[in-house]
Amino acid sequence: MSINNQEFPGVARILWVMEQLRHPVSGCPWDKEQTFDSIVPFTIEEAYEVADAIAEGNMADIKDELGDLLFQVVFYAQLGQEQAAFNFDQIAEHVAEKLIRRHPHVFSDSQIKTEEELNANWEAIKQRERQEQGKVEDGSILANIPKGMVPMKRAIKLQKRCAKVGFDWHDKQQVADKIQEEIAEVIEACEQQDSEALSEEVGDLLFATLNLARHCNVDPEHALLKANRKFERRFRQVEELATAQQEQGLQAMSLQELELLWQQVKVTEKQDNP
Structure with missing residues (x-):
């Protein structure tokens, strides 16, 4: 062909x-x-x-x-x-x-001056589209958040929707206190060896942690992406150091020895990037 x-x-x-x-x-x-x-x-x-x-x-x-x-x-x-x-x-x-259709302020004479007006207009247009398509109206504030969305993003979306009607923590400290509460519940479920309860409590802890990220205006997915890269970069250096010290590398070293190498890598990084 x-x-x-x-x-x-x-x-x-x-x-x-x-x-x-x-x-x-x-x-x-x-x-x-x-x-x-x-x-x-x-x-x-x-x-x-x-x-x-x-x-x-x-x-x-x-x-x-x-x-x-x-x-x-x-x-x-x-x-x-x-x-x-x-x-x-x-x-x-x-x-x-x-x-x-959703950008009348760009493609027509409509005037929008603030981000609040922009968001309100966007939602109004989407609402009108749903009505014209004959979709069954869901009156919940949580309507139309895709169930197939990545869980981390969906959690943030749920929290932001609820915050619009005042169902939200007032400050970061309240969220931090909630995280401490959830940690205690995770440990308790773990000690009871209740796998179903443990899964639920870990989910609550993750949800609360995402809430703190939202209150701090941090994109949790981007933050976790950077944390993953940092961990991988440091662990690869630990592997190199372990191989240089022991022919068998990681397998020949104890957790305490590996932790010393980890701390060595962190110190070196700080010195190279003050």
């Missing part, structure tokens, strides 16, 4: 590639087996890889990962087209019209 770049440029090219991958006779066996449900985990993974590339700041990697994420949209579009539900152009047209 010949591939002509001039015949299929840009977006048309990736759409053509996807069509060939799904071809019932000559397509890829793996791609032909996929469904909407089966590729969801890959979509989520690709989104995280985009975020990771952006955090690293390498433009070549960002471009590469954005391409992988775009391919996920193209895959869904192909599946939709095969089921005569929608295609890529319809997806693009739909989101363009929605963005124009």
